[in-house]
Amino acid sequence: MTDKLPRRTGGDGDGPDDTPMERLLREAMNARAMQITAHDLRPAAPPSRRLRRLKPVYLAAVPLFGLAAAMAFGVLGFRGDTVADRGDPGPAATVTASASPSPSAVPTVEPTPSESPTATATTTSPTAGPTGGGTTEAPVGVPSTTGTATTSTSPTAPATPYTFRGVKLRIPEGWRAVTEGAQGIRLCLLSPGAPDGAAFNDCSPYGAELTVYDAEPVTWPSTGDLDASGGWGHQPNCPVWGNPHPADGQLKSVGPAKSTVTVAGRPARKSQWQVTCNAKDSFTAQMWVLPKDQVYVSAIGLKADYQSGLQAIVNSLDVSGHTSPYANDVSASVTGLTVGQKVPNDGTPVEFAVTFKNTGKTNYTATKAVVYADPYPGAPPGVKRTSTLDRRQGGAWSPMELWGLDAFSGLESGLPVSVAPGQSVTVNYRLTLTPDYGPGTLPLVMRLEVPDGAGSFRLAGEGTLQIQVVAK
Template identity: 75%
Template structure:
């Protein structure tokens, strides 16, 4: 099968043989097209999708067919062969498109397979779409081969839903799926049972299936307390093995490693945290964690909670707001001592030391049912349990000295034997003491704690003010 038209015997050999009229038309159009520059083209509208390749030569040539045909009739008198053989190549068009404020993009033509690369706008030289919405073109990054700007993706995860809750003025948020259970009416303890807790779980199942929050409004007399954070067994308040999925009474040995202590910031305040690793019966193991806000007497504990709910536990701790909680330590009363100073040497040979303690009410609250309390904190020379406490603390009243009952080991005076005082706002009261130490108290720095406390009549008490003074016990 042969071509319908014989191929050219001369020229560039890329098409059928032309008549003089066809060659004149083609040369006229080519000559006119080379005079069109980028500034003669209408600016392109900003793309609302991927920027497509343009064909500026074709776009400029289409409206010129009529003009080219007219010029062809005007040059019929010229010798066609001479004109047709002029082969000066036209310079390649270089076009830079600018964004238009028009909200819609003008349609663009896809390049034909035979399109010359020099005559088309490549994606690398085309401006990127305006990501700011200002209408200003954005130049493509160097070496980029795509005109579409990378889509911005956010790595921020929306917080899980939570429910607000208030326990004795302590505000917190309960994570989605957790369930609050209070210990009882007017309770100071709240258990937040995790989503993995068994159906029908109650407050007594908080270990290991939940997180316990305790908010004291009086001096704590039970677990948890600040001293528990320093104890190797401070995580537990009874012989129990709270293993996830199998909590049971201890029928063997408990081995506790810790506590590992840290000092995080909770609710914008300095806090303490202790963590233990515990093994029951040599096989079952669990982790115990406890946070404490010392000045507010607020505690959070998670004993045996599986690591699957660690994020929920931390979210509960992070949500604490204690600004509305009334601390058992009001610090409404300032306390100062006269006759004894910090670091003063006190012999343990029975020599009496007289001093006085002044309690001044710096608040607007009137304290009418309080007691002045004085006791010795534990130290290296504390008496052994088997040692008889022969030391004496006397209180002077109406010109005479009256011995005070020792309430328990290492304490000179408990609340039950404290001296009743009343102090109005802005007023002060002074109590005189005489301390006589014997050999039961060994050498060391003995903390002398002075406090003004009140009782609620149910075994709990509130501290209106407290101060500690260390004296140096010297052996004689």
């Protein structure tokens, strides 16, 4: 009697060499397999969650478990041909072709840029216009021409340097300069929108006019025009853009709106008017002046599209090379009257003297001493004046015009004097005020003027004294 059953030495596990235990196990398994039919089989269910990627340790462990199982089967000696062949099930899609998956199980496909024809066309077609529904893209390194980038990134258009009567300026691109004549004091800067063939006479409304005086002006424009309701022009015209025509007596002005600005690094004044010609025609008028230099820029009816070019012209002015009509090398001082002195309007004469002193190096041999009263609220215009201003000459009093003296009357009534450098001359006056000069602050103006022989003059010196007119 032996301790162990004899080993089988041959066959394929189905022969007489099988041990009794192997035969019993095989018969039991065959009996169980015979009980399984096709109805007991069902398709594999699709996965209900995403497959997780096995960690490396799992990937290494799975073959080891398989190897151990194979070894166990080899030891037991199971026959594989008598058991149902269960291979790996196919993909879920091949089994569940007739099934209707839930919306949550339907994957979302997101195409990559390389798979999208639209994206490719947008990126590679920079010339696509807006009508095509695409986005126009600028080449790399070129500023975009869409949105607000056009204004901020576009280069500044070049400007042309220009000099007129000693005044330097820069003319924007597209503008052109036209003079009124060989000896003219006015320069017209026609805008890019001016009609073909436009000339100096077309400056209003198609351009801006630069006026440079060598002497104080007696024609338009003047500093007084900046304060007048109709100071924007000197002719009854209606310079409407595209249709300039005579005004036909229907002009109406609103303004001027006045402001103090800085031009060429100097204090300047600006006035602006809104003008209507009739029920349908209207325009804007603008005027700048450098009072001490007598340099004017006016734009009457210029289209708003060219406002930036106009402002660039004004900002570019350089008057350092222009000789001012106001030398201001002669001072004017007053004795007999003081600043703020009360003067009654009851006809009482008040005598005073004005001394003009030459503080410069120019020898003024042909000048005129002029004194007059500036307008003020206490003396409204259109009233016949009985107040007088007299000048003492040769021991007698000579009457002068007191109210609102203009350039021509100033030259006509001025006293001829000569003042050498470092010298002075004194002129005596008598002021008599009556009730036509009401209460208020009255400015007395004293000037030494140099006539130019053509009705204009250059100012050698100026002074102002303000007195208080009181009612009696």
